[in-house]
Amino acid sequence: MDLLEYQGKQLFARHGLKVSPGEAVSTVEDAVRAAGEVGYPVVVKAQVLIGGRGKAGGVKLAADEAEVREHAGNILGMDIRGHVVRTLWIEHASDIATEYYASVLLDRSAKRPLVMFSVEGGVDIEEVAEKTPEKLIRHHVDPLAGLSRDEAVEIATEGGADADVVAGVADALVALYEVWLSEDATLAEINPLIVTPEREVRALDAKVSLDGNALYRHPENQALSDSENEDPIERRAKQEGVQYVKLDGDIGILGNGAGLVMSTLDVVAQAGGSPANFLDAGGGSDAEKIKQAVALILANEAVKAVLFNIFGGITRCDEVARGLIAAFDDIGAGGQSIPFVVRLDGTNDVEGRELLQEAALPNVYPARTMNEAAEKVVALAAGQTVGAGS
Amino acid sequence: MSVLVDERTRLAVAGITGREGSFHTLNNRRYGTNVVGGVTPGKGGQDVEGIPVFDSWAEAVQEVQPNTAMIFVPPRFAADSILEAAAAGVELVVTITEGIPAHDELRVYNILKRDHVGTRLIGPNCPGILSPGKANVGIIPASFFKAGNVGVVSRSGTLTYQIGNEIAQAGFGCSSIVGIGGDPVPGSSFVDVLELFQADDQTELIVLSGEIGGSAEEEAAEYIAGHVSKPVVAYIAGFTAPEGKQMGHAGAIISGTAGTAAAKAKALEARGVRVGRTPTEVAEIAVQVLGEASIAAH
Numbered sequence: 210m211d212l213l214e215y216q217g218k219q220l221f222a223r224h225g226l227k228v229s230p231g232e233a234v235s236t237v238e239d240a241v242r243a244a245g246e247v248g249y250p251v252v253v254k255a256q257v258l259i260g261g262r263g264k265a266g267g268v269k270l271a272a273d274e275a276e277v278r279e280h281a282g283n284i285l286g287m288d289i290r291g292h293v294v295r296t297l298w299i300e301h302a303s304d305i306a307t308e309y310y311a312s313v314l315l316d317r318s319a320k321r322p323l324v325m326f327s328v329e330g331g332v333d334i335e336e337v338a339e340k341t342p343e344k345l346i347r348h349h350v351d352p353l354a355g356l357s358r359d360e361a362v363e364i365a366t367e368g369g370a371d372a373d374v375v376a377g378v379a380d381a382l383v384a385l386y387e388v389w390l391s392e393d394a395t396l397a398e399i400n401p402l403i404v405t406p407e408r409e410v411r412a413l414d415a416k417v418s419l420d421g422n423a424l425y426r427h428p429e430n431q432a433l434s435d436s437e438n439e440d441p442i443e444r445r446a447k448q449e450g451v452q453y454v455k456l457d458g459d460i461g462i463l464g465n466g467a468g469l470v471m472s473t474l475d476v477v478a479q480a481g482g483s484p485a486n487f488l489d490a491g492g493g494s495d496a497e498k499i500k501q502a503v504a505l506i507l508a509n510e511a512v513k514a515v516l517f518n519i520f521g522g523i524t525r526c527d528e529v530a531r532g533l534i535a536a537f538d539d540i541g542a543g544g545q546s547i548p549f550v551v552r553l554d555g556t557n558d559v560e561g562r563e564l565l566q567e568a569a570l571p572n573v574y575p576a577r578t579m580n581e582a583a584e585k586v587v588a589l590a591a592g593q594t595v596g597a598g599s
Numbered sequence: 600m601s602v603l604v605d606e607r608t609r610l611a612v613a614g615i616t617g618r619e620g621s622f623h624t625l626n627n628r629r630y631g632t633n634v635v636g637g638v639t640p641g642k643g644g645q646d647v648e649g650i651p652v653f654d655s656w657a658e659a660v661q662e663v664q665p666n667t668a669m670i671f672v673p674p675r676f677a678a679d680s681i682l683e684a685a686a687a688g689v690e691l692v693v694t695i696t697e698g699i700p701a702h703d704e705l706r707v708y709n710i711l712k713r714d715h716v717g718t719r720l721i722g723p724n725c726p727g728i729l730s731p732g733k734a735n736v737g738i739i740p741a742s743f744f745k746a747g748n749v750g751v752v753s754r755s756g757t758l759t760y761q762i763g764n765e766i767a768q769a770g771f772g773c774s775s776i777v778g779i780g781g782d783p784v785p786g787s788s789f790v791d792v793l794e795l796f797q798a799d800d801q802t803e804l805i806v807l808s809g810e811i812g813g814s815a816e817e818e819a820a821e822y823i824a825g826h827v828s829k830p831v832v833a834y835i836a837g838f839t840a841p842e843g844k845q846m847g848h849a850g851a852i853i854s855g856t857a858g859t860a861a862a863k864a865k866a867l868e869a870r871g872v873r874v875g876r877t878p879t880e881v882a883e884i885a886v887q888v889l890g891e892a893s894i895a896a897h
Contacts, residue, residue, distance in 0.1 A: 211843075315701055317783050317813040317850070320708050335855060352709050393702050395783070422674065422849060423700035452847045456839075467781060467847025468755020468810055471836035475860075476877050478839045487840075489847040492738070492756070520761045522726075522740040555760060556740060579761070580879055 210419045213256040215298040216433045217415025220392055221399075226384040227411040231300030240281035241274055243299040249273060250302040253280040257292040265289045270302060303413060308401035309370065310334050310345075311382055313356075313389040315396070322350040322389065324361075324382060326368040330401035344369075356386040377410035378402070392430065393423030442486075442508050451488065451498075453505055458483025460590050461506035461515035461547075463499075465490050465524045473518040476579055482587035485512045492523040499532020503542050514590035516582055517551040519561075526553040526561030534568045548572045548589040552582040601730035601775040602750065602795040602802070603691060603721070604632070604667060608734045611636040611659045611689075613680045614671030614696075621647050623671070623695075623738050630735040635663040638680070656680075656687040669727070669736055670694040677723060678703040681786075685715040693736050694722035694786070701849065704784035711786070720786025724849065725778040726756035739776055747772020749885060750796035752789055753808035754781050754815075754848070758836060758878065762808060765882030771889055774801040781810070781848025789819035797827050804830050804889055806881060807872075809863055811837030812851045816863035824870040830888050833867045833874045834881040835860045 212220070218228045232243035233256065244251045255267030262268055267289050269280040277299070287294045308331035316323035327345045329337045338345050346368040350356045361379035370378045381402060389397040398416040405411060424431050439447075446453030452467065456474075460482045464470035467489050474484045486509060490502050506515055519529050533551065536542040542549075551573060553561040565573060574595060576582035585595050610627065614620035615637025625648060628634040636651050636659045643654030653659040656668070668684040670677055670692060677696040684692050704723065711718055721728060727737010732746040739756070743764045751773055753759040759776060766773070777792050779785050789807060796802045805827070809816040816835060823831050837846060837853075838860040845852045853859055864874045873888075875881030 315705065315783060317815075318818065320705065320784055322705070352705050353713065390702070393700055395701055420701045420849075422698045423702060425675065426700070454841075454844045454846060456841065464757075466755060466757025467851055468753070468758030468808070468836050469761055471755075471810060471840060471846050471851065472758055472761070472834075472878055474840070475836060475838045479876065484839060487844075487846055520757050520764070522757060522760050523738060554764070555743065578879065580877060 217417035247301040254298040255294040256296040307404040312398035454487040461512040464518040480583040496531035503536035516586040521555030530561040530564040550586040604734040611665035620671035632734040660687040674698040685718040697724040722780040725780030745772040748803040750802035751776040752792040769886040817866040820866040820870040
């Protein structure tokens, strides 16, 4: 779960990392009021979960009320690479002497926490890693011991932090590690970590990802998801406990098991189609859950055809068939003239196919293999006719 | 032979008294797996259809000597159960539980490495291990597989059934099917299981089924180049997955430019591993290679 900058900064402050005073607002009037409270000059910052907001015009300096009005008005509602700005962070502008970079993340390959530090802050860190890797310090931490302050001092020194702020940087690294550890984050990143002319070390930005599986340990963090900017169908799916990711295409996909669904998306794309969603109905889905999943898929108006790709293990194909029949009966899935291609294999596949044949649903096309199913659904989405419609 | 589970397996199950735990434990027993006990704190002395339940792993080990543990408890209790089984000396811990916090997995991995080197963890968030005709530990539907010479290792359950079924329909069987799970910090990686298959007499070809996220497939490619002489056929799911979106599995997420399916397929192909574009093609390549091998042997 990715956090907006201001939410990340709230977590930082909770663990003693220094951040500038600021306020999150969603109207121009509140922006003006907040600016008065934090003190001019202020920075008006778009709160979106996507990089490059500065280049897109989503971060502006304002010296007075008129400028806050102007910038807040322009930025609210702005579309930054598909993310609409609904929240602004109004922060007292910082004087910057130097910009550093710091992060703590879960290194899946080393299976250890990785602390990174660079004096080349404020720029794309992947570029630093590629072009001048010697300027990016990478330090693996023993997760059973944690990051000691001595280690943090070493990292700051080795990375070339100015001598007079080594202690401040080390404190920031220790606090950042604490954020990562105690909030169950998978990533905690500060870019830039600034040094002010008064030689104070402070987080000017915050990028934090929290582990959704650990939220039960952090009830206070459960409200932090960016639900306003979340796709409405994805939000609904989350509430219903369905694994759904919206995509750009027009072919709805339902499968069981994350790997098989990902594979189905690929096979549909190879057949020339464009998937509208990822939907993993999970193991052991009953008819009710399948019906619910169909409703989610059809909530996306772009969908022109739907593919069911089921390999039943714990999931029983007869239950899947019942779910599809119920979707036609109860929620009028067939009323929208959207064709369904259904491939059922595995546990109780024969029963499932028989149920569908008996139900004789309009616009439902059986397929025996994954590849055949993909080709059929791509043709149907393109408005072509295919054989064996029942 | 086969790997990890077979006729010598003595299985005990944490969470045996739960609905899912008892259902799959009894399924495993029906398949022929030797199930010797269960562990549920507070329910020691009870039994599940004749399988004795103990309060702790230490007690289970003392009374019925399991060499394999299956973990079916809810996510918040899973880390402690794994570590308790390891501390009691169980050699193989298969964790089915989905949804364990990544920090717990990290802690478990590092504690096992430091304190319990004799214990191997498979999973979490995995379908388990099946050695057809010998033992089934987990939730893999055994009816789709028969005994044979293909070793399968996979991050995904249903995708494995899909590929395994196509191989079975072509007349071939499996030595073992090992699900390593879709989480960010699995106890065992592709490399660990490749090592086992390379050493296993019964296994003549290895199918590796990967997906987006992390770098386990790239590490597998390096390992295969240096250490695996048996043919390996690979599949990678998630070519069309968008960046930054978790595709079901906690570990299946592309971060920036890292973890893409294209990069993984390229890394494997650069090391001479054939990568099928669809599950069907993976099975076709596997069958073709096995066919050539059996012709060469005659």
